[in-house]
Amino acid sequence: LRAEGLITRVQGAGTFVTGAKLRMHLDRLEGLAESLAGHHLPVDNKVLSVRESTATPFVAGKLGVAEGSPILFIERLRSVGGVPLSLDTTSLRPEAIPVLLDADLETADVFALLESELGVRLGWAENTVEAVAADAATAKLLRIRASVPLLLLHRLTYLSDGTPFDLESVRYRGDRFCLETTTHRSG
Numbered sequence: 001l002r003a004e005g006l007i008t009r010v011q012g013a014g015t016f017v018t019g020a021k022l023r024m025h026l027d028r029l030e031g032l033a034e035s036l037a038g039h040h041l042p043v044d045n046k047v048l049s050v051r052e053s054t055a056t057p058f059v060a061g062k063l064g065v066a067e068g069s070p071i072l073f074i075e076r077l078r079s080v081g082g083v084p085l086s087l088d089t090t091s092l093r094p095e096a097i098p099v100l101l102d103a104d105l106e107t108a109d110v111f112a113l114l115e116s117e118l119g120v121r122l123g124w125a126e127n128t129v130e131a132v133a134a135d136a137a138t139a140k141l142l143r144i145r146a147s148v149p150l151l152l153l154h155r156l157t158y159l160s161d162g163t164p165f166d167l168e169s170v171r172y173r174g175d176r177f178c179l180e181t182t183t184h185r186s187g
Contacts, residue, residue: 026181123160
């Protein structure tokens, strides 16, 4: 049952029914903490890395900066109720470095910090979702077997003025999470 994601075992606490999958709406631009706020679930952010890095050709093209420019790189393991949910890697434009490099990213939301501390306004995001197999390193962090299917969300977030600012790749456990959106048929 644990391998199928139906129960969770926590050493010293017991065995618990996992329950329904957590859901995030893709038709709203919000971080994980914002999307789960109404569920009253304990969200744990373990920051694996926060560092100044340099933009690869791919990242530079997406963020609209020169190749080799300084960027901020963040890697976090997100857990809900003590069970790993996602592995997030984020690359941000150089303007984010002084605000987020020393920020408490275990308790504060990146989007909220960008808006409150940097004074920018987020506008929209381009999202791509695909299924991928968990590599060995990701599987170990998410406490699943290697090659188990994951939902991979690529999100490029733009400021309200159209500046690409935040490039994320989030690997979600497919047994714990689903992405939802509402679509309309145009006339």
